[in-house]
Amino acid sequence: MIRLLKLEYLKNLNYKPFKVFAGLYFIVLIALLFVGLVDFDIFGNKINLKEQGMYNFPGVWNFTTYIVGLLKILLGCIIVFSICQEFSNRMFKQNLIDGLGREEFIFSKLLTILLLTGFSTLIVFILAFVLGKSYSNTQESDLIFKEIYFIFNYFLKLFAFFSFLMFLSVLFRKSIFVFLGFFMFWFVEKILIGIESFGVMRNINELERAKILNTKVFYTDYLPLESMSNLIPNPLIRTNMAQLLGMQFKFEYPWASVMVCLVWSLVFITGSYWILKKKDW
Amino acid sequence: MEKILEVKNLTKKFKQIAVNNISFDVEKGNVYGLLGPNGSGKSTTFGMLLSTINPTSGNWKWFGKEGTDTDTLKKIGAIIEQPNFYPYLSAEKNLEIVATIKGASYQRIDVVLETVNLLTRKKEAFSTYSLGMKQRLAIASALLANPEVLILDEPTNGLDPEGIIQIRDIINAIAKSGTTIIVASHLLDEIEKICSHVIVLKHGTAIYSGSVDAMSNTKGFFELKSDDANALISALNSLKIFSSVKEKEDLVIAQISEDISASDLNKKLFEKGISLSHLMKKKESLETQFLELVKQSNS
Numbered sequence: 107m108i109r110l111l112k113l114e115y116l117k118n119l120n121y122k123p124f125k126v127f128a129g130l131y132f133i134v135l136i137a138l139l140f141v142g143l144v145d146f147d148i149f150g151n152k153i154n155l156k157e158q159g160m161y162n163f164p165g166v167w168n169f170t171t172y173i174v175g176l177l178k179i180l181l182g183c184i185i186v187f188s189i190c191q192e193f194s195n196r197m198f199k200q201n202l203i204d205g206l207g208r209e210e211f212i213f214s215k216l217l218t219i220l221l222l223t224g225f226s227t228l229i230v231f232i233l234a235f236v237l238g239k240s241y242s243n244t245q246e247s248d249l250i251f252k253e254i255y256f257i258f259n260y261f262l263k264l265f266a267f268f269s270f271l272m273f274l275s276v277l278f279r280k281s282i283f284v285f286l287g288f289f290m291f292w293f294v295e296k297i298l299i300g301i302e303s304f305g306v307m308r309n310i311n312e313l314e315r316a317k318i319l320n321t322k323v324f325y326t327d328y329l330p331l332e333s334m335s336n337l338i339p340n341p342l343i344r345t346n347m348a349q350l351l352g353m354q355f356k357f358e359y360p361w362a363s364v365m366v367c368l369v370w371s372l373v374f375i376t377g378s379y380w381i382l383k384k385k386d387w
Numbered sequence: 388m389e390k391i392l393e394v395k396n397l398t399k400k401f402k403q404i405a406v407n408n409i410s411f412d413v414e415k416g417n418v419y420g421l422l423g424p425n426g427s428g429k430s431t432t433f434g435m436l437l438s439t440i441n442p443t444s445g446n447w448k449w450f451g452k453e454g455t456d457t458d459t460l461k462k463i464g465a466i467i468e469q470p471n472f473y474p475y476l477s478a479e480k481n482l483e484i485v486a487t488i489k490g491a492s493y494q495r496i497d498v499v500l501e502t503v504n505l506l507t508r509k510k511e512a513f514s515t516y517s518l519g520m521k522q523r524l525a526i527a528s529a530l531l532a533n534p535e536v537l538i539l540d541e542p543t544n545g546l547d548p549e550g551i552i553q554i555r556d557i558i559n560a561i562a563k564s565g566t567t568i569i570v571a572s573h574l575l576d577e578i579e580k581i582c583s584h585v586i587v588l589k590h591g592t593a594i595y596s597g598s599v600d601a602m603s604n605t606k607g608f609f610e611l612k613s614d615d616a617n618a619l620i621s622a623l624n625s626l627k628i629f630s631s632v633k634e635k636e637d638l639v640i641a642q643i644s645e646d647i648s649a650s651d652l653n654k655k656l657f658e659k660g661i662s663l664s665h666l667m668k669k670k671e672s673l674e675t676q677f678l679e680l681v682k683q684s685n686s
Contacts, residue, residue: 109487191473
């Protein structure tokens with residue numbers, strides 16, 4: 107394992123996209139630390155995230171993991187570029203000939219994914235904790251860690267997402283096709299979700315709809331990207347403004363999504379290995 | 388003789404057959420040439436033996452062990468088609484990656500870079516290298532883990548004459564050290580200069596496998612010239628030791644079927660009253676032998 111880590115370190119050390127996206131990621135993260143101090147101008151209303159209660163424990167875990175989660179594509183770019191370059195520079199073939207096993211190749215990329223994910227999770231934890239400590243109305247210790255599970259969900263969300271990108275990278279081997287493929291996949295998922303909910307909602311009156319949305323299990327919830335996004339709900343419903351508008355925040359721990367994400371990750375990892383195994387290089 | 392590699396009935400079918408049922412053995416310490424025109428299946432054969440291509444059927448043993456696993460690959464140094472390295476990394480870092488994969492010592496890096504005369508450029512990025520330097524770095528990389536066998540696919544492809552000579556000298560030096568080498572090429576004089584054994588491929592079929600000397604069953608030929616060509620031809624025919632006697636331009640070419648030395652032949656012809664102005668015993672070059680083989684397999 108040390109050998110594979112060393113290999114990834116040597117490969118990525120001077121790799122430009124790695125430096126660029128990692129740098130970008132951290133600059134944006136640091137900027138996020140200060141975002142609570144800024145007033146946003148939306149529809150002529152001054153909105154200050156701090157006044158909306160976004161930084162209150164325990165909701166700050168939800169808020170931070172959700173917002174930072176949006177930035178995962180920056181780290182995703184590192185995964186995609188660094189895997190695709192192995193194929194475009196014919197280095198995967200050369201690695202094989204030099205004596206690296208296909209499973210070792212996948213495992214070394216998984217190590218990179220785990221490292222990036224772990225590192226990002228650690229940062230999110232620190233970020234959320236610092237934000238909460240600085241701006242939260244409550245500092246009661248049992249409230250502080252009440253929703254700490256969002257940190258785990260964040261880890262799983264990123265891991266599943268990066269596994270998906272690894273699979274696409276191995277499948278298409280050119281970064282431009284990986285991104286096109288990703289957006290196609292995303293688009294198709296959204297369409298399927300639309301079709302299913304239209305099918306369910308068609309014959310139901312308005313009052314019932316909200317209830318069904320909360321209780322019914324949709325098949326499309328189990329699609330990869332949707333199950334990943336279900337791990338961390340949109341925190342805007344938790345804002346004071348949304349509560350004033352009568353929206354209710356209801357969240358039960360998404361065990362199903364956790365399981366589904368784990369299964370998808372496994373599918374993507376074994377799928378990547380299977381492609382490497384079956385194809386002639 | 389210890390067998391490094393035994394290949395049995397190896398076949399690969401893409402859309403059509405690329406390698407058709409070939410078998411050959413590689414013995415320790417010899418230099419093998421894999422000969423054949425472009426598209427004859429050389430690279431596909433190497434690809435299968437190096438585990439990058441899945442074979443359709445057939446099997447092989449490296450060092451007596453079935454198939455190709457990563458431990459076997461660590462004992463092999465290979466260059467395939469073109470030098471592959473991370474373009475953004477220096478020669479040194481690239482070799483560190485290879486050494487990490489193969490489990491070789493980093494101390495070997497300077498040694499092999501010295502062998503291929505690249506030590507002074509080791510800190511420079513691979514992308515700044517010329518083709519000749521890239522090819523030399525590839526050889527350095529193949530030598531890194533002290534391989535028992537070296538596989539070279541078109542090692543001088545695309546190089547200028549100076550580069551070709553440099554690479555050939557390096558290969559010669561390695562061959563002298565006793566390393567088994569399998570080299571694929573379509574450049575025949577290259578193979579002729581370094582190989583002891585050849586495998587000739589054509590359309591994926593091995594049409595010859597054996598030593599270079601035994602490749603042609605002819606024992607060579609005589610080039611002769613005399614003032615009276617007709618008398619010379621009839622005298623040669625009467626000796627009944629030649630498979631054919633032909634006139635080519637102003638020379639008479641006699642293919643030997645029963646071996647005879649030049650001086651004996653000269654004596655016999657002189658006894659028959661023919662004096663020669665030119666006499667030379669020659670072996671066919673690998674090129675003519677190769678073309679002969681390809682022609683035979685066509686008919």
